[in-house]
Amino acid sequence: xxxxxxxxxxxxxxxxxxxxxxxxxxxxxxxxxxxxxxxxxxxxxxxxxxxxxxxxxxxxxxxxxxxxxxxxxxxxxxxxxxxxxxxxxxxxxxxxxxxxxxxxxxxxxxxxxxxxxxxxxxxxxxxxxxxxxxxxxxxxxxxxxxxxxxxxxxxxxxxxxxxxxxxxxxxxxxxxxxxxxxxxxxxxxxxxxxxxxxxxxxxxxxxxxxxxxxxxxxxxxxxxxxxxxxxxxxxxx
Amino acid sequence: xxxxxxxxxxxxxxxxxxxxxxxxxxxxxxxxxxxxxxxxxxxxxxxxxxxxxxxxxxxxxxxxxxxxxxxxxxxxxxxxxxxxxxxxxxxxxxxxxxxxxxxxxxxxxxxxxxxxxxxxxxxxxxxxxxxxxxxxxxxxxxxxxxxxxxxxxxxxxxxxxxxxxxxxxxxxxxxxxxxxxxxxxxxxxxxxxxxxxxxxxxxxxxxxxxxxxxxxxx
Numbered sequence: 001x002x003x004x005x006x007x008x009x010x011x012x013x014x015x016x017x018x019x020x021x022x023x024x025x026x027x028x029x030x031x032x033x034x035x036x037x038x039x040x041x042x043x044x045x046x047x048x049x050x051x052x053x054x055x056x057x058x059x060x061x062x063x064x065x066x067x068x069x070x071x072x073x074x075x076x077x078x079x080x081x082x083x084x085x086x087x088x089x090x091x092x093x094x095x096x097x098x099x100x101x102x103x104x105x106x107x108x109x110x111x112x113x114x115x116x117x118x119x120x121x122x123x124x125x126x127x128x129x130x131x132x133x134x135x136x137x138x139x140x141x142x143x144x145x146x147x148x149x150x151x152x153x154x155x156x157x158x159x160x161x162x163x164x165x166x167x168x169x170x171x172x173x174x175x176x177x178x179x180x181x182x183x184x185x186x187x188x189x190x191x192x193x194x195x196x197x198x199x200x201x202x203x204x205x206x207x208x209x210x211x212x213x214x215x216x217x218x219x220x221x222x223x224x225x226x227x228x229x230x231x232x233x234x235x236x237x
Numbered sequence: 238x239x240x241x242x243x244x245x246x247x248x249x250x251x252x253x254x255x256x257x258x259x260x261x262x263x264x265x266x267x268x269x270x271x272x273x274x275x276x277x278x279x280x281x282x283x284x285x286x287x288x289x290x291x292x293x294x295x296x297x298x299x300x301x302x303x304x305x306x307x308x309x310x311x312x313x314x315x316x317x318x319x320x321x322x323x324x325x326x327x328x329x330x331x332x333x334x335x336x337x338x339x340x341x342x343x344x345x346x347x348x349x350x351x352x353x354x355x356x357x358x359x360x361x362x363x364x365x366x367x368x369x370x371x372x373x374x375x376x377x378x379x380x381x382x383x384x385x386x387x388x389x390x391x392x393x394x395x396x397x398x399x400x401x402x403x404x405x406x407x408x409x410x411x412x413x414x415x416x417x418x419x420x421x422x423x424x425x426x427x428x429x430x431x432x433x434x435x436x437x438x439x440x441x442x443x444x445x446x447x448x449x450x451x452x453x454x455x
Binding site: 041043079082103117 | 239240241244247248251310311312313315316317318319320321322451454455
């Protein structure tokens with residue numbers, strides 16, 4: 001087992017996979033991230049108000065709340081896809097977002113898809129290989145994404161997180177359509193990521209067996225029906 | 238950016254990529270016109286520049302809605318927006334990929350097809366030059382239109398309505414270059430205007446495209 005630079009030993013990993021995942025060896029920024037008084041909107045409607053929390057490096061935050069509470073909206077805002085109305089949040093440049101869609105091109109193979117995202121995020125073949133090993137995609141690497149099952153697609157989509165080389169993962173229902181083995185596998189990758197100092201915010205309803213903080217998004221629901229006025233968006237619609 | 242360009246080109250030539258769709262449409266149009274009008278050089282030759290340009294323009298329009306719609310469907314567009322690549326760079330690359338798979342083949346195919354329409358041989362180099370200079374404007378304008386309509390269902394119809402009026406200057410000056418070339422007149426003025434439109438589109442529209450994408454990603 002390669003020695004980690006900081007002498008960290010306790011890398012949790014599969015018994016049948018003696019090597020720790022390369023991403024688990026990469027030292028993350030370990031930064032604390034603070035979100036304060038964040039107001040998020042979806043379309044022109046304000047959904048969340050005054051969202052405040054601190055996320056320590058190496059910790060995961062699980063977003064709770066009923067459907068429609070604004071979990072996805074919060075994640076998309078933190079990813080930089082929707083500009084926040086007000087408030088402070090960490091720079092989206094450090095975040096990797098995985099939403100409901102996997103971002104795979106049906107005509108490309110799994111390896112080609114991952115290599116493309118590696119090129120876009122400025123990482124290399126080492127990350128692609130790591131991602132393929134991390135999510136046990138080796139038997140599927142030359143398979144076109146169109147021929148994958150829903151769960152396999154999901155695994156390839158999650159493997160992209162490792163390829164981005166970013167330290168904050170924003171995950172929206174990451175375990176949808178994964179079987180039990182794949183969920184365990186994902187939990188292992190996640191634990192490696194957190195142990196190396198990375199951070200994650202995820203909206204999920206199942207227990208991954210990871211020690212995580214919880215945030216009830218429903219507590220920040222916007223009190224009144226408020227909408228933004230955006231003449232450009234109105235013109236487009 | 239080269240990775241995105243290569244991926245788009247690879248997607249275009251693989252199964253279901255739609256490469257050649259515009260080209261085949263162009264071919265059919267140029268074949269149908271002599272069949273409809275009658276194979277008479279005195280009738281076809283004067284309208285050949287206009288028909289060839291119109292064909293190129295409509296063929297270009299066919300593939301516009303694919304530029305962003307497919308990426309929006311599978312979530313790639315969200316991920317591209319969070320990538321370190323600036324969104325204007327994404328827009329430029331997308332437009333370039335569209336031009337390489339549509340505008341460039343159209344320009345190259347126009348020469349042989351012009352024989353069907355009895356275009357005077359002297360106008361051939363001008364036809365090629367005008368299409369090479371003018372079709373990038375069609376791709377860049379089309380990319381902007383595609384960004385505006387990316388979130389809409391059945392946006393392709395609206396896309397055509399938005400984009401076609403913007404194509405008018407390119408069509409006017411492009412056809413004018415070929416018409417003057419065929420008549421042996423000087424072509425410098427329409428050619429310069431055509432190039433100016435293209436350069437203006439290439440320089441400015443990626444920023445407008447990026448802004449439109451940001452609005453639609455919300």
